[in-house]
Every structure is written in structure tokens, then in C-alpha cells.
Amino acid sequence: MAEGKWDAIVIGGGHNGLTCASYLARAGQRVLVLERRPLLGGATVSEEIYPGFTFSSCSYVVSLLRPWIMRELDLPAHGLEILPLEATFTPFPDGGYLLRDGDAERTRRAIARFSPRDAEVYSEFGRVMGELGRLIKPVIDRPAPDPASLDPRELLDMARLGRTFLDRGFDWLAAEYKMLTMSAVDLLSEWFESEALIAPMSVSGIIGTFLGVRSPGTAYVLLHHYMGEIDGAFRAWGLAKGGTGMVAEALASAARGLGAEIRTEASVERILVSGGRVTGIVLENGDELRARRVISAVDPHRTFLGLVGEGHLDPEFAGQVKRFKLRGSSGKVNLALDGLPEFSCLPGEGIHLRGDITIAPSVDYLEQAYDDAKYGRFSRRPFMDIVIPSLTDPSVAPPGKHVMSIFVQYAPYHLAEGPEAWPSQREAFGDAVIDTLAEYMPGLEDRILHRHVLTPWDLEKTYGLTEGNIFHGELSLEQLAFQRPVAGWAHYKTPLRNLWLCASGTHPGGGIMGAPGALCARAVLGQRGSAA
Amino acid sequence: MPLPSPFHLRIEKLCTSFRWKDWAGYHAVSSFDHSHEREYVAFRQAAGVIDVSPLYKYEVRGRDAGRFLSQVMARDITRLGVGRVTYCCWCDDEGKVVDDGTVTRWGEEHYRVTAAEPSLRWFEQGMQGQDVTIEDSSQRIAALALQGPRSRAVLADCSDAPLDRLEFFRATTARLDGVEVGITRTGYTGDLGYEIWIDAHDALAVWDAVIDAGRAHGLEPAGLDALDMTRIEAGFLMLDVDYYSAPREVLESRKSTPFELGLGWTVHLERDPFVGQAALVAEQRRGVAWNLVGLEADWQELEALYERYGMPVSLPAAASRDALPIYRGSEQVGRATSHMWSPLLKKQIALASLRAEAAVAGTDLAIEHTVEFERCRVAVKVVKMPFFDPLRKRQP
Numbered sequence: 001m002a003e004g005k006w007d008a009i010v011i012g013g014g015h016n017g018l019t020c021a022s023y024l025a026r027a028g029q030r031v032l033v034l035e036r037r038p039l040l041g042g043a044t045v046s047e048e049i050y051p052g053f054t055f056s057s058c059s060y061v062v063s064l065l066r067p068w069i070m071r072e073l074d075l076p077a078h079g080l081e082i083l084p085l086e087a088t089f090t091p092f093p094d095g096g097y098l099l100r101d102g103d104a105e106r107t108r109r110a111i112a113r114f115s116p117r118d119a120e121v122y123s124e125f126g127r128v129m130g131e132l133g134r135l136i137k138p139v140i141d142r143p144a145p146d147p148a149s150l151d152p153r154e155l156l157d158m159a160r161l162g163r164t165f166l167d168r169g170f171d172w173l174a175a176e177y178k179m180l181t182m183s184a185v186d187l188l189s190e191w192f193e194s195e196a197l198i199a200p201m202s203v204s205g206i207i208g209t210f211l212g213v214r215s216p217g218t219a220y221v222l223l224h225h226y227m228g229e230i231d232g233a234f235r236a237w238g239l240a241k242g243g244t245g246m247v248a249e250a251l252a253s254a255a256r257g258l259g260a261e262i263r264t265e266a267s268v269e270r271i272l273v274s275g276g277r278v279t280g281i282v283l284e285n286g287d288e289l290r291a292r293r294v295i296s297a298v299d300p301h302r303t304f305l306g307l308v309g310e311g312h313l314d315p316e317f318a319g320q321v322k323r324f325k326l327r328g329s330s331g332k333v334n335l336a337l338d339g340l341p342e343f344s345c346l347p348g349e350g351i352h353l354r355g356d357i358t359i360a361p362s363v364d365y366l367e368q369a370y371d372d373a374k375y376g377r378f379s380r381r382p383f384m385d386i387v388i389p390s391l392t393d394p395s396v397a398p399p400g401k402h403v404m405s406i407f408v409q410y411a412p413y414h415l416a417e418g419p420e421a422w423p424s425q426r427e428a429f430g431d432a433v434i435d436t437l438a439e440y441m442p443g444l445e446d447r448i449l450h451r452h453v454l455t456p457w458d459l460e461k462t463y464g465l466t467e468g469n470i471f472h473g474e475l476s477l478e479q480l481a482f483q484r485p486v487a488g489w490a491h492y493k494t495p496l497r498n499l500w501l502c503a504s505g506t507h508p509g510g511g512i513m514g515a516p517g518a519l520c521a522r523a524v525l526g527q528r529g530s531a532a
Numbered sequence: 533m534p535l536p537s538p539f540h541l542r543i544e545k546l547c548t549s550f551r552w553k554d555w556a557g558y559h560a561v562s563s564f565d566h567s568h569e570r571e572y573v574a575f576r577q578a579a580g581v582i583d584v585s586p587l588y589k590y591e592v593r594g595r596d597a598g599r600f601l602s603q604v605m606a607r608d609i610t611r612l613g614v615g616r617v618t619y620c621c622w623c624d625d626e627g628k629v630v631d632d633g634t635v636t637r638w639g640e641e642h643y644r645v646t647a648a649e650p651s652l653r654w655f656e657q658g659m660q661g662q663d664v665t666i667e668d669s670s671q672r673i674a675a676l677a678l679q680g681p682r683s684r685a686v687l688a689d690c691s692d693a694p695l696d697r698l699e700f701f702r703a704t705t706a707r708l709d710g711v712e713v714g715i716t717r718t719g720y721t722g723d724l725g726y727e728i729w730i731d732a733h734d735a736l737a738v739w740d741a742v743i744d745a746g747r748a749h750g751l752e753p754a755g756l757d758a759l760d761m762t763r764i765e766a767g768f769l770m771l772d773v774d775y776y777s778a779p780r781e782v783l784e785s786r787k788s789t790p791f792e793l794g795l796g797w798t799v800h801l802e803r804d805p806f807v808g809q810a811a812l813v814a815e816q817r818r819g820v821a822w823n824l825v826g827l828e829a830d831w832q833e834l835e836a837l838y839e840r841y842g843m844p845v846s847l848p849a850a851a852s853r854d855a856l857p858i859y860r861g862s863e864q865v866g867r868a869t870s871h872m873w874s875p876l877l878k879k880q881i882a883l884a885s886l887r888a889e890a891a892v893a894g895t896d897l898a899i900e901h902t903v904e905f906e907r908c909r910v911a912v913k914v915v916k917m918p919f920f921d922p923l924r925k926r927q928p
Contacts, residue, residue: 067878070878071831071878075878076876076877076878076879081576081577081876082875083573083577084569084570084573084875086569086570102566102567102569103565103566103567106566134844241577351565354570390750391750392570392573392577392578392750393577393578393750394577394578394682394749394750395577395681399685399689399748399749400747400748
């Protein structure tokens with residue numbers, strides 16, 4: 001195909017870029033995806049950093065990938081297999097532990113060791129959260145309704161959503177309102193008395209944000225977790241076989257099958273703007289590619305302040321983009337292990353190693369981890385979310401060996417010494433993670449064959465996540481829905497004609513969801529309404 | 533009361549769920565833990581091992597063994613070379629299927645037949661005057677099915693079997709932890725996999741060696757619930773679920789010919805006489821009345837249906853054997869006999885017996901689906917089987 005014949009150029013071969021490209025190609029558009037790295041996926045990537053061991057370097061759990069995208073693009077036929085995570089395990093420093101799994105009675109008994117009351121309430125809480133999640137689920141499968149809009153269809157969308165709640169009665173509205181305003185710990189404390197339960201449950205409210213578990217607004221993020229669980233009924237929650245990169249590979253295979261072209265090691269230097277209109281892009285090697293429209297799957301900062309350039313933006317809009325908070329708060333440590341590590345509180349192999357392992361022993365522990373971050377230090381004793389994918393998926397490690405993925409919070413991008421100090425603190429950060437873990441898993445150090453430490457600085461430099469923010473912008477309330485990324489520009493369109501946004505910096509936000517990509521494609525194609 | 537299988541001493545310790553069922557008079561595990569999910573995932577991602585000793589096994593020996601088997605089977609067994617396995621079914625005089633299983637030719641004059649139901653008397657009826665003996669080896673021979681993408685690696689680590697040369701549906705003998713065993717590259721999961729045939733006295737030693745070798749490969753002991761899901765994905769039939777054994781049925785409508793079960797590919801018609809030949813020849817000339825096919829449900833419709841009741845879609849995690857009517861318009865054209873949500877394919881799938889005119893791939897039909905105690909219908913499409921057929925199954 002001759003250059004300049006593209007209907008759309010998608011910048012960035014992450015999962016949203018690839019989803020968007022697939023949907024556009026499916027509608028008959030001529031689409032080109034440009035990825036800077038040799039590997040597709042962006043932060044949804046599998047990398048063999050140490051021979052024989054495949055790491056899900058960045059994102060590691062698939063929970064919110066929209067089931068309709070999986071079906072419409074037939075991702076299982078393109079190699080996507082989701083393996084379940086079986087349990088949530090929380091070890092405590094005093095030698096105790098809490099293990100929750102799919103066996104309701106076993107879980108009830110486990111919680112009852114801490115509080116018989118909580119054990120009874122636990123399933124009820126799950127039901128209420130599930131119902132709340134179901135009520136707001138349509139929100140993430142549709143473009144965000146914009147209350148400031150004069151478009152009657154927008155108002156209709158709003159009304160429909162409001163109606164859902166009114167139909168359920170005032171109590172549900174009140175409950176949802178609480179979700180939007182409370183802290184995760186406050187919400188959980190309304191239900192539970194045992195910190196052994198409250199602490200590990202509260203962390204779903206802070207993952208990827210620069211907030212603490214006692215910060216207002218974090219209750220809402222908890223809900224996302226439960227939405228994942230609803231779809232979990234269709235086994236959509238878990239690990240991708242071969243690492244999360246397989247999500248990107250499956251999407252890429254679908255996109256290619258639908259006629260999209262994908263180029264790797266094709267770094268875009270800037271977006272061509274002429275008279276307020278986007279006409280194409282310039283690659284780092286100087287090649288100019290023209291297209292009817294350019295769709296950016298990189299974050300709003302990088303798109304507008306980097307690729308477009310402030311000079312082409314309305315100053316008011318540029319200011320709003322600058323105020324869109326990214327400030328990454330987490331890092332990642334990936335380990336290649338010589339054998340399976342053991343917890344001193346529950347030695348041996350078992351179901352507890354086959355799920356989420358949460359290092360969140362108390363609310364104060366989590367708040368203290370946040371305190372470090374507030375003052376520009378990484379947490380000396382961080383919150384960690386750990387999975388060992390090789391137990392369920394032996395294809396990611398040599399026989400008998402294992403990979404361990406450790407999500408670590410907090411690791412503030414803005415260190416007191418400035419972000420550029422990260423490379424000199426990388427190993428100290430890695431040590432803090434291993435030292436903390438070794439308190440629960442004695443002998444862990446001796447099993448480590450290779451340690452791959454990713455600080456927010458690395459997430460920015462290697463994976464293109466500005467300020468190391470894993471969600472392309474914080475998932476805080478003021479940056480969600482019609483405010484994401486900028487009020488009035490939440491429908492994937494931008495003030496520059498022919499420039500669109502399709503990734504996590506737009507509604508409904510981050511995580512391996514695919515919804516921004518698919519909804520953007522719908523918007524580009526002029527289709528309205530629910531994508532599902 | 534069911535008997536313990538030769539592996540029972542090991543298996544009972546692992547079956548923490550106490551979820552047992554009776555399989556051909558033996559204690560068999562439904563799932564080792566509260567859910568079969570891990571075992572199912574192991575079959576598809578790593579490896580699973582399941583005790584299949586309750587299968588009926590018959591050693592057919594003698595100069596006329598091959599000729600005799602060809603007379604009772606719908607398949608021409610005289611064509612089966614030594615070291616090969618074949619899948620086949622056998623019929624009554626009316627051409628209606630009695631049972632199905634595998635035949636392995638272990639030696640010039642030695643075959644082993646597996647069956648779901650006791651079949652000794654049925655086979656013996658056709659023996660007269662031939663140099664052939666049949667031994668019911670069901671209790672003497674224990675069997676393990678080792679299935680999944682890592683099954684070859686597990687077997688390589690505990691046996692001297694020439695696995696690189698052992699093609700799909702071939703058999704070999706080997707030493708496994710010092711024990712002489714038979715290994716066939718066969719199974720009921722439609723995946724890379726092996727079945728290990730063991731003298732019952734050696735069963736525990738073999739179990740220990742396989743489990744030990746499996747540790748590095750994610751091997752899980754698996755039960756029948758997980759096996760049931762994998763066999764539906766593979767499009768394999770189950771006796772008393774997807775069809776019935778003709779001699780045990782009174783109703784004609786419950787009996788099926790191999791052609792009606794989609795097993796026409798296993799039937800060799802033009803050869804020396806065999807049981808049911810005339811009826812099958814006549815049926816082939818006439819055309820079949822029924823066909824067993826795969827169905828795939830329309831997810832959008834399923835979701836919309838549940839949404840009408842204010843619910844998210846909720847489907848059982850295990851396969852179901854409750855037969856469901858299948859409709860074209862208002863007319864019932866058949867029944868789905870096995871159905872399940874496939875976590876692997878992310879689809880609701882079913883095996884169904886349909887009137888031939890409705891059994892054409894691509895045909896749009898509807899399946900009954902009960903939501904909140906109300907019987908509804910959901911669109912399904914006739915699709916090609918197997919639902920899941922990985923390359924590794926046949927790869928060298």
C-alpha cells in the first residue's frame with residue numbers, strides 16, 4: 001500500500017492501541033500501528049529478560065479485559081488463554097496468615113479465626129459489592145456521559161444511568177455515593193472489625209494511585225476489583241498463559257487478521273499539525289507518514305506535550321493537560337527463582353502460592369508505607385502484591401524453576417532528590433523489597449537467580465509510561481469519567497482535528513481492559529452507545 | 533459398594549474434598565479439591581494424571597485374533613499394524629452401537645480392547661471355531677491417563693520410552709522407574725497425552741514415579757469432572773450420556789448407528805462380513821436420519837436473556853449431562869446431551885443429536901436455557917467439531 005493511504009495511524013502498540021486498530025480494521029479501515037519497541041504490548045508485555053524465564057514485566061493480572069472484546073475479536077482463537085488465580089493469601093509477621101479461596105466454607109473458617117462476625121459478613125459484603133459493581137458496569141462499557149453536554153443523547157445516557165439507581169431504591173444510591181466519597185479503610189470498617197481482613201482488602205483501593213488506604217475516594221477503586229470478579233464468573237480473571245504479553249499478541253494477531261499493519265521499532269518523533277489539523281506523523285528516522293487521522297495510544301502528557309507540542313495547543317487546554325496528574329507511585333520486581341520459596345507461616349506448596357499473595361499486614365503498615373512516599377522516598381516496607389505464574393503455567397520457566405512477579409507500592413516517581421535519582425536508588429529499592437519479603441520467606445535470597453527491578457523511572461524510560469504511572473494518569477475521582485483526561489474532551493476526540501486518544505488516559509481508564517481502545521474506535525467510526 | 537482401584541491408597545490421601553463417585557464399580561474421584569478448576573487448567577496448560585483403571589479391558593490373543601476382532605468391530609482390525617492403536621465401535625445386528633473403545637495391537641497375536649461396559653459375553657458370541665482367546669484383564673491391569681502439553685516432559689523424566697518416535701495413536705513398551713509398562717499415545721482429552729498400562733501390582737510404584745517426575749512440570753492429579761470438560765471440548769462421546777448401548781435399551785429411539793453418532797469415519801463397510809454390516813450398508817444407501825454435532829451458543833443473546841432478569845450470566849462451572857431440547861423455529865429437532873461453558877474457548881458449547889436436516893454446519897437453532905426457574909431459549913449455531921484441537925496433539 002502506498003504511504004499516505006492510511007485511514008488511521010495508531011501510535012503505540014499497547015493493548016489499547018491494538019484493540020482500537022482491530023476494531024477500525026474490522027470496519028474496513030486501513031490502519032497502521034507504530035510501536036517504538038521491538039516488542040508489542042507496551043506495559044502489557046511478556047519479556048524473556050533472563051534466559052528461560054518469561055516475565056510479565058509490568059502488568060501481571062488480567063481482570064477487567066472486557067469479555068465482549070474477547071468475544072468480538074475472538075481472542076481465544078488468537079491464542080489468548082486466561083488461567084485462574086485460586087486464592088488470596090496474606091501472611092502476617094507474627095506467624096499467622098489469612099487464606100481466602102473459592103471454597104466459601106473454608107474461607108469462612110479462615111476469617112473466623114480472626115473474627116467470627118467478619119466471617120459471616122464477608123459473603124454479604126461480596127454480594128453487595130458485586131451488585132454495586134453490576135450497576136456501574138455499564139459505565140465502563142460506554143463512553144462517559146458528559147453532564148455539561150447539550151447533546152440530548154448524552155443527557156439520555158445520564159438519565160438511563162440515574163434511572164438504574166433510582167429503580168433500585170435510595171439505599172443503593174446512598175451506598176454508591178459512599179463508594180465515591182469514602183476511604184477504602186472507612187468503608188471496610190463499616191462492615192468488618194478485624195484488621196487482618198480490612199488491611200489486605202483495602203489495598204485494592206490504592207493500587208496505582210498516589211493515595212493511602214485512609215485517603216478519601218479510595219473506596220471507589222475497590223469496586224473495580226469487584227467488577228473484575230463479576231466477569232470472573234466467566235473465568236476472565238487471572239493470568240494470561242505465557243504472560244500478559246499474550247494479550248497483546250492475541251490482539252495483534254486479531255488486528256493483522258483483520259488487515260491492520262503493525263510495525264515495531266518504529267518510533268514516532270512527532271505528530272504533524274497544520275492549521276489546527278493533524279495530517280500524519282514523523283518517525284524518528286525522518287519518514288513522514290500521512291493519514292486521515294492519528295490515534296494516540298500513549299498517555300495524554302506524551303501525546304500533547306511531547307508529540308504534538310505545546311505550541312499547537314490552546315493555552316487553556318495545554319494547562320489542563322499539564323494539571324492531569326500522572327505521578328507514578330509503584331514499581332515492579334520480577335524474580336527468576338531456582339525453586340519454589342516457602343512461607344514460614346505456611347511451609348510447603350499449596351493453594352496459597354497459586355493466587356494473589358498480599359503483603360499488607362495492617363492498616364498502619366500501609367499508611368506508613370504511604371508516609372514514605374509523601375515525602376519523596378520509596379517505602380522501606382512496601383505493600384506488595386505477588387503472583388507466581390509458573391505454578392499454573394509451566395511454560396514461563398524451566399522445569400522446577402519459577403518466576404515471581406512482585407508489584408511494589410509505594411515507589412514515588414518524584415523522589416525527594418528528583419526522579420533522575422532513581423537509577424542510583426534502584427538496587428536499594430530492590431533490596432527493600434527482598435528484605436521485607438525475606439521476613440516472611442526465609443531463604444528467598446538464596447533462590448534468586450535473577451532480579452529485575454523496575455522503578456517508575458524505568459517504567460517511563462523503557463515502557464513510555466510518563467512519570468511511571470501504570471494507568472496513564474491517576475485513577476482518582478477528579479480524573480475519571482467525563483473528566484478524563486480533560487473536562488469536555490472525554491470522548492476520545494481532541495481539540496486538534498483528526499487527533500484522537502485511545503488508551504488508559506481516557507475513559508474508563510487503566511488496567512488491561514481494552515475498553516478505551518474499543519470505545520475510541522466506535523467514536524471514530526461514528527457509532528454510538530454501548531459497545532457490548 | 534465400589535471397590536478401591538489399584539491406586540486407591542495414594543489417591544484417597546489426596547482427595548481432600550471427599551468428592552467421589554462410582555465408576556464401573558470403583559471409587560473414582562470427581563475432583564480432588566472443592567472445585568475441579570485447577571485440574572482442568574492442568575490438563576490444558578501443564579499436565580494432569582487420572583486413574584482410568586475402571587475401564588474394561590480385554591486381552592484378545594491367538595492366530596485369528598485380528599480376524600475375529602474385525603468380525604465384531606465396525607472397523608477392519610486386520611489393517612492394524614503391531615504397535616498401533618485405533619479407535620472403534622461395535623454394533624449389534626441392526627447396526628446399532630453397543631459400545632466404543634480403543635484396540636491396541638501389542639503383538640502379532642495380541643490385542644487389547646478397552647470398553648466402557650462389560651463386553652466379554654458380547655465378544656465371546658462371535659468366537660466360535662477360531663483360534664482366539666479372550667481374557668478379561670480389567671482387574672489385572674491398572675491404567676493411568678497422563679494428559680496435557682507437559683505430559684511428554686513428565687514421561688520423559690520417569691521412563692525410557694522413545695517418546696520422540698511415538699506418534700499419535702502408537703503404542704510402545706517401556707520401563708518406568710524399573711517397572712515394565714505399556715504406553716499408548718492416546719487419551720480422552722483431545723490433547724497431547726499418553727495412557728500407561730500397568731500390572732496392578734506395580735500400580736503404586738508407577739504412580740509415585742509419575743507424581744515425582746511431574747513436580748517440576750505442574751502435574752496435577754485430576755478427577756472425572758475435569759476430564760468430562762476436556763472430552764467435550766475434544767468432541768468425544770460418552771456412553772450413557774451422548775448415546776446408549778443398544779442391547780441394554782428397550783426403546784428403538786434410544787439406539788444409534790455409528791453414522792448417526794458421527795463415527796462414520798471408523799466404519800469399514802466393504803470387506804468380509806462383520807456384525808451389523810448389512811444394516812449399515814443399507815443405512816448408508818438410505819442416508820442417516822440423525823447426526824451428532826457440536827453447537828455454540830450466541831453469547832450476546834445469553835447475556836441479554838440474563839439481563840432481562842437483572843442478573844449477570846451465571847453458568848455452572850462443571851459440564852452438565854442434563855439433556856436439553858434443541859429447536860428450529862417451534863419444532864424440536866433434537867437434544868443437546870452434554871453441554872458446558874469452556875473456560876478455554878470462552879464459549880458455551882454442546883454436543884447434540886439432531887435430525888440430519890438440521891445438523892448442517894452453520895445452521896441456526898435454539899437451545900432451551902432455564903433462568904430463574906423459567907424456560908427460555910438461546911440461539912445456537914451448528915459448528916464443526918472438535919471444538920478444541922491443538923497442533924501438539926499430533927505433532928512428533
